Amino acid sequence: MELVVRKTDLLKELQLFQGIVERKNTIPILANVLLEAKGDQVRLAATDLEVGLRGSCPASVAKAGSLTLPAKKFFEIVKELPETEIRIEEEKNGAVKVAADRFEARMQTLPKDDFPTLPELPAGDGALINRKLLREMVTKTQFAITGEDTRYFLNGALFVLRHDGMTLVATDGHRLALVTAPRDGDKSAEESRTILPKKTLSELGRLLADGDADIRFDRGESHIFFEIDGRMLVSRMIDGQFPAYERVIPKNNDKRIEFERDRFQSAIRRVALLSNERSRAVKFSIESGRVEIASHTPELGEAREQIAVEYGGPAMSISFNAQYVLEFLNAVQTDGIAVEFKDEVSQTVMRPVGATDYDYTYVVMPMRI
Secondary structure, eight states, X not given: OEEEEEHHHHHHHHHHXXXXXXXXXXXXXXXXXXXXXXXXXXXXXXXXXXXXXXXXXXXXXXXXXXXXXXXXXXXXXXXXXXXXXXXXXXXXXXXXXXXXXTEEEEEOOOOGGGSOOOXXXXXXXXXXXXXXXHHHHHHTTGGGOOSSOSSGGGSEEEEEEETTEEEEEEEOSSEEEEEEEEOOOOTTSOOEEEEEEHHHXXXXXXXXXXXXXXXXXXXXXXXXXXXXTTEEEEEEOOOSOOOOGGGGSOSOOOEEEEEEHHHHHHHHHHHHTTSOTTTOEEEEEEETTEXXXXXXXXXXXXXXXXXXXXXXXXXXXXXXXXXXXXXXXXXXXXXXXXXXXXXXXXXXXXXXXXXXXXXXXXXXXXXXX
């Protein structure tokens, strides 16, 4: 194999593969990226056997062929090269020469036949999805996924696709993030429910970051496919029954307070500095016209801050994990947020105020301290 490729084109692709490749080296070939040169492009692929990615970039191919290279080191070398053309050539001794300008390196390869075969996209048109809305949905839910729960179905987010809407929901048992957005799809298509693994959602977020074009979603018997800007993200589905999330959302929270998001976020950040590092507990003392946020740790001290609010209900105190609240506030983009609650021990609901493109509901359990 022999080809010449622009650094900017190659670097852009390689960067997207860094989260895919297997770093633990339990199977050495999984730390490599597959390069396949043919025609006027070089195709790239990487997988950890659970999540895979295919991409390509323009290239001048002198000799077609395929080979594998260590993904991390190859990326680091390309990143440090000057803005010029890079020449990649497979040599007779099995090494691969990477050269640009006055730089030259030889890298060891692993047999391309050892590289796993990625599943192929199912036949059919798939479903078109609004990229901007899906990007918002991923941002607003992925932080609520647990990565360590023995209930493996909680190690992912449930993606529900209907002809008139789509829903993404994640929970770790202590809080739940739910986003629903409208959609104008094929009315004859059946509803699909898929649990997306945490890593898949993370990589999907990276691929959705830039651009506005719609994306394509497909699912096979055991894999799902996202086609984004000519790239293909492939993932295994989590096989399991996601919890009945609708039951978790309280319907009778009769008390509501609206906060200015930045003010609320800043106060919690300051007060949480003296919270217990393990529980991250902060206490909300709610009275007519004000909310006091406080923390107390015997070894560190205590902190408190008051926020003026419009509230005329009964006084009460309710405690939360500050990190759970801050992660919600980091994901919200509206100027205001609403907190709806019933009492000190029932689930509290938080929502953005003024969001028009989607419905965002965040449910968090109070702490007992």
